[in-house]
Amino acid sequence: MGELKKAVQFAQTGHPPDVVEIVDMETDPVGPGDVLLDVEAAAINPPHLLTLAGGYGVQPELPAVPGGEGIGMVVAVGDAVTDVKLGERVMIPLYSGGCWRQQIVVPAERVTVKFPPEGDPIQLSMIMANPPAAWQLLNTVVDLEPGDWVIQNAANSAVGNYLMQLASIYGFHTVNVVRREGLEDQIAEARGDICIVDGPDLGERVKAATNGADIKLAVDAVGGEATQHLADSLAEDGVIVSYGLLSGEPCSLSPKDIIFRNVRLQGMWTSKWLQGRGSTPESRAAVYDELRGYILDGRLSARIDATYPLAQIKEAVTHGMNQRDGKVIILPNA
Ligand SMILES: NC(=O)c1ccc[n+]([C@@H]2O[C@H](COP(=O)([O-])OP(=O)(O)OC[C@H]3O[C@@H](n4cnc5c(N)ncnc54)[C@H](OP(=O)(O)O)[C@@H]3O)[C@@H](O)[C@H]2O)c1
Numbered sequence: 001m002g003e004l005k006k007a008v009q010f011a012q013t014g015h016p017p018d019v020v021e022i023v024d025m026e027t028d029p030v031g032p033g034d035v036l037l038d039v040e041a042a043a044i045n046p047p048h049l050l051t052l053a054g055g056y057g058v059q060p061e062l063p064a065v066p067g068g069e070g071i072g073m074v075v076a077v078g079d080a081v082t083d084v085k086l087g088e089r090v091m092i093p094l095y096s097g098g099c100w101r102q103q104i105v106v107p108a109e110r111v112t113v114k115f116p117p118e119g120d121p122i123q124l125s126m127i128m129a130n131p132p133a134a135w136q137l138l139n140t141v142v143d144l145e146p147g148d149w150v151i152q153n154a155a156n157s158a159v160g161n162y163l164m165q166l167a168s169i170y171g172f173h174t175v176n177v178v179r180r181e182g183l184e185d186q187i188a189e190a191r192g193d194i195c196i197v198d199g200p201d202l203g204e205r206v207k208a209a210t211n212g213a214d215i216k217l218a219v220d221a222v223g224g225e226a227t228q229h230l231a232d233s234l235a236e237d238g239v240i241v242s243y244g245l246l247s248g249e250p251c252s253l254s255p256k257d258i259i260f261r262n263v264r265l266q267g268m269w270t271s272k273w274l275q276g277r278g279s280t281p282e283s284r285a286a287v288y289d290e291l292r293g294y295i296l297d298g299r300l301s302a303r304i305d306a307t308y309p310l311a312q313i314k315e316a317v318t319h320g321m322n323q324r325d326g327k328v329i330i331l332p333n334a
Helices: 046-053 129-137 160-168 184-189 200-208 223-235 255-262 270-274 279-296 312-320
Strands: 004-010 018-024 034-044 070-077 089-091 103-107 149-152 173-178 194-195 215-220 239-242 264-267 303-311 327-331
Touching: 004 312, 018 312, 034 046, 034 303, 046 194, 129 160, 129 215, 129 270, 129 279, 149 160, 160 173, 160 279, 173 200, 173 223, 184 194, 194 200, 200 223, 200 312, 215 223, 223 239, 255 303, 303 312, 312 327
Parallel strands: 149 173, 149 215, 173 194, 215 239, 239 264, 303 327
Antiparallel strands: 004 018, 034 070, 034 103, 034 327, 070 089
16 A cells, blocks of 8 residues: 555535545555656646636546646656656646645656756746746737737736736736736736726726837736727737636627727637647747746746645635735645
8 A cells, every 4th residue: 555645635516615625645656657746836726726616628537636736856766767867846747637735646758847956946836837828828829029018907917927027028018907906016026017907998098008009919817898998908900818717707899899990809728738739849848948947037926925734725725716915825745
């Protein structure tokens, strides 16, 4: 029998804090091609909460361990493994079977992103989804040149922060739409140019704030009326890319914008990119190399509101669902 380690498990979907529980779980055997990881840090992100609630694009068979992204230290290596070494710090691969647990066994061939020992494990633990999402939003939807403007909503989210930081590296200007007052300093800290509160007159206020700049790209994490507000701010032929379901409402977009101004609405899902839609193993490795470099030199980071040990998973999940000032991180071996 393998060693018993603590893990979070959910046997049904529902209100996230009610469905998560701590269980003792036997660690899988380490096969010849596997590595065993001690999970150092794992973020609680909106998709994980949606999965617990039963509303995400891919739902696991239950019971399941939640958590889709994190960082782990290699503590055992299968006999046939040559590319991954004991003591290396690595990104936990996508769809590894849930990483809100103390230990996880993964096939070594799926370990594609490694980190130097000196990096901040909490910042590095978030590299899998949000930084490439920001990268994709800026690099794969429309052709942008230095000096171009981009508008985004939910700008104080982690993706929003990464997007502002990346845009500033690339020389793009950003209009950053938030849903509440008092976030100007946070937006400026993330090198965003303009911070503006959402509302039905967003288009007019954006035109005034940017001196009528032609905005080619709008990045929408919210949906509902917020989509139309972005459309009102966009130039003719502009593109809205929808990548989040935060309001839970269908994206609202007037046919007048679609027909007379050729405004287009499209989607973006990083999971598909990770599985090869619009990417190859080599191109993904190049993107992660770029992003890891920015995280290590401090140009890319997410705000952290709190860290929790595994034992406090219900409090952690509740915190993650509430309004907060950054990410909630689980430290399974703390
Ligand atoms: N498509 C993809 O591939 C992809 C990849 C990564 C992330 N995402 C999505 O990106 C979004 C942001 O993720 P994250 O991890 O960066 O989020 P996060 O850091 O947890 O922040 C959540 C953000 O959502 C805002 N928010 C919550 N409910 C809202 C509502 N009803 N209306 C407007 N704003 C609302 C919050 O604003 P307050 O601070 O005011 O509460 C906060 O800015 C999520 O929807 C996530 O699923 C999608």
